[in-house]
Amino acid sequence: MDITMLRHPMVVQTVEALVADGRGLITYELGMGGRETLVAAAATLAARNRSPLTIVESPVLHEDTSATVAELQPDVQCTVISARDAALQPPPAPGSVLAVHADLLRDPTVRVPLLVLAHATDHLLVARHDYSDPTLDSLAGPVHRLDYQAYAAATSESFKDLAPSFDHSVGPNYEPPPMEQREGRIARQQAAEGPSPDMRAAAFARKRRLIDELNRRPADGRPPDNVEYIDLADLEALPHTDSDFDRIAAEAQERMAAFADAAEQRAAKLRDRLREGARDRAAGSPRPPAPHQHDQAQSAAHQHNIHGGRAPGQ
Numbered sequence: 001m002d003i004t005m006l007r008h009p010m011v012v013q014t015v016e017a018l019v020a021d022g023r024g025l026i027t028y029e030l031g032m033g034g035r036e037t038l039v040a041a042a043a044t045l046a047a048r049n050r051s052p053l054t055i056v057e058s059p060v061l062h063e064d065t066s067a068t069v070a071e072l073q074p075d076v077q078c079t080v081i082s083a084r085d086a087a088l089q090p091p092p093a094p095g096s097v098l099a100v101h102a103d104l105l106r107d108p109t110v111r112v113p114l115l116v117l118a119h120a121t122d123h124l125l126v127a128r129h130d131y132s133d134p135t136l137d138s139l140a141g142p143v144h145r146l147d148y149q150a151y152a153a154a155t156s157e158s159f160k161d162l163a164p165s166f167d168h169s170v171g172p173n174y175e176p177p178p179m180e181q182r183e184g185r186i187a188r189q190q191a192a193e194g195p196s197p198d199m200r201a202a203a204f205a206r207k208r209r210l211i212d213e214l215n216r217r218p219a220d221g222r223p224p225d226n227v228e229y230i231d232l233a234d235l236e237a238l239p240h241t242d243s244d245f246d247r248i249a250a251e252a253q254e255r256m257a258a259f260a261d262a263a264e265q266r267a268a269k270l271r272d273r274l275r276e277g278a279r280d281r282a283a284g285s286p287r288p289p290a291p292h293q294h295d296q297a298q299s300a301a302h303q304h305n306i307h308g309g310r311a312p313g314q
Contacts, residue, residue: 001061001068005033006040010151014144015041018125019048021142026127028146035101037146038127039065042099043073045123051095053078054121056086056104056114087113092121102128105135115139 005011011033018024018041026041028034039055046053053076057065062080069078081089083104092098098121105111111133118124118139126140137143 001036001039001064002033003036003040003068003071005036006072008033008151010146011037011040014146015044017142017144019045022123023141024125025137025140025143026125026146027130027143028127029130029148032146032148032151034127034129034146035061036068038099038101038125039068040072042097042125043069043076043078045125046076046078046097047073049095049097049123051097051123052093053097053099054089054092055080056083056098056100056117058082058101058104083107083110083114086110086117089117092117095122097121097123097125099125099127100136102126102132102134102136105133111135 006015014026014037018026018037022045024041026034026037028037042053042055053069055065055069055078057080059082062082065080066078069076087110098118100114100118105114115135118136124136124140126136128134128137
């Protein structure tokens with residue numbers, strides 16, 4: 001048995017209702033904890049009444065059922081029997097509790113003994129599937145349904161109970177800070193972040209324009225008549241940016257110089273190879289014969305053999 005099912009709100013409510021009524025019928029779908037609910041309700045009712053408990057269950061579940069009752073209600077005197085043993089039981093004591101799983105009623109030979117025992121019991125609890133025998137339904141009393149729909153509804157209600165309630169109508173009134181405080185906060189944030197992208201772009205454009213104008217000055221250093229005199233201090237007054245023009249220009253020149261050196265080295269190697277090839281051709285070194293070709297001596301011998309009436313190789 002899975003006693004963790006007993007923590008679910010649906011099962012807890014059903015157990016409480018069965019104990020309050022002192023009897024009842026549990027109909028359940030597979031996986032909804034019907035057996036666990038039956039045993040828990042019977043053990044709780046017997047503990048409340050301080051009366052003996054008899055559970056009629058399949059022999060394969062006797063040990064598990066006894067262990068569950070001992071864990072839930074250690075002080076309860078519990079006897080777990082099979083359906084065939086019901087005929088051998090003495091009359092139940094006053095106030096005793098009887099719990100029966102209706103799957104055992106499929107055997108027609110045990111129905112009458114179970115009916116006699118159920119009639120003589122003061123508190124009868126029955127659990128069954130939808131397809132089980134309904135013989136004991138009328139004796140059990142109020143019906144409690146355990147299905148997937150009830151399981152989902154109880155789960156949703158439990159989540160609502162756990163969620164904190166908040167009434168927006170009586171909540172604290174939030175007052176935004178004054179405009180002066182918000183503007184000061186924005187200014188401090190911008191100062192911490194540094195110049196805006198627009199300011200950096202404007203500073204970069206101005207620096208580049210100043211450098212271009214400086215490059216156009218005459219050799220004597222005097223500015224042209226149509227150009228306003230530019231002080232070099234203006235360059236230092238500009239905000240420093242990540243895309244500093246001087247740094248970018250220097251890096252570009254270094255990369256271009258490295259590229260030019262590499263290109264010159266490759267060109268020198270190519271010129272050396274061309275000169276070596278020219279020297280070899282000038283020296284008149286014989287070229288190797290092409291594959292599958294005969295020299296002149298082999299060709300003459302071949303022609304002689306053909307005119308002499310002999311085939312090659314004879």
